Structure formats: C-alpha cells, structure tokens
Amino acid sequence: MANPSKAKGTAFESLVVAYLRDHHNSATHRNVQMGAKDIGDIAGYYLHAVEAKAEKEITLSSYIAQANREATHAGQPFGCAVVKRRMKGVGDAYVVRDLATDVRLMNRLRDMEACLQSVAPAAYALVDRQHREAAA
Incomplete structure (x- = not known):
C-alpha cells in the first residue's frame, strides 16, 4: 500500500x-x-x-x-x-x-432488561450474573 x-x-x-x-x-x-x-x-x-x-x-x-x-x-x-x-x-x-446516542443505547438496554426480567426472571438473573462476573 x-x-x-x-x-x-x-x-x-x-x-x-x-x-x-x-x-x-x-x-x-x-x-x-x-x-x-x-x-x-x-x-x-x-x-x-x-x-x-x-x-x-x-x-x-x-x-x-x-x-x-x-x-x-x-x-x-x-x-x-x-x-x-x-x-x-x-x-x-x-x-x-455522543451522549445522545449513549442515552438512547442505555434506554434500550434498560427497557429490554426490564422486559426480560418480567417475562423470564430466572433467565434474566443468570445472564445478569454472567455479565457481572465477567466484569469482575
């Protein structure tokens, strides 16, 4: 090149x-x-x-x-x-x-997590635990 x-x-x-x-x-x-x-x-x-x-x-x-x-x-x-x-x-x-994009992303994540938690609380807890452990 x-x-x-x-x-x-x-x-x-x-x-x-x-x-x-x-x-x-x-x-x-x-x-x-x-x-x-x-x-x-x-x-x-x-x-x-x-x-x-x-x-x-x-x-x-x-x-x-x-x-x-x-x-x-x-x-x-x-x-x-x-x-x-x-x-x-x-x-x-x-x-x-930018902040506006990040807020839209966080709002989507929050809403999708709330949806999953209400429909499948055990699956939500498992995924949440996996991601928290990966961050540690």
Whole structure:
C-alpha cells in the first residue's frame, strides 16, 4: 500500500475485526467503502456502525459525526468510533459515541432488561450474573 497512514488504518481495522470476532460476533467483517453512502468501516458490532480510527491527532467530533451518518446509511440505530490508543493493544482502544446516542443505547438496554426480567426472571438473573462476573 503506497499510503502509510492508510496502511496503519487498515491494519487497525483488521485488529478490531479480529478482536470483535473473538469476543463478540464471529461474523464481524470489514465493509467495502461506498463513498458518499459509506456504511462504516466494520459490520457485526451489534446494532452499531463502526468507524475505526488510528490517527496521530484525534478529532472526536468528526469521528462521531461520521459514525452517526454512517449508522443511518447502514440502517443501524447506533454509531460509534473505535479509536486506537497510542502504545496500547486493540482491547484498550476507546469506543466513543455522543451522549445522545449513549442515552438512547442505555434506554434500550434498560427497557429490554426490564422486559426480560418480567417475562423470564430466572433467565434474566443468570445472564445478569454472567455479565457481572465477567466484569469482575
């Protein structure tokens, strides 16, 4: 690849895809770029269009605007940017979204958990315990 910055970005996208395949969804993949109707760099992160960024100078506002625009193009309710941290592995990257998007995500999570808890309390308790233990 002639452009070293593009090569770094592509390498980071590949690392993010591998991480998400291992820890989230084995069907995660890099998207083909579509110009003005781009749908994000990565598909397979549940309910999200993902913009992967590995740049020396971090510009969160442009990343979030791009992620939100591409989520709309992809038909996903949420956009986020996965931003590489210097001198850190891919698991230490930042996942960034604006507050309005995060509130919509948390409201959805809260409502879905309440629904599951009312319909299947034992299943809710099991899943809740698994996720709490994974965070410990």
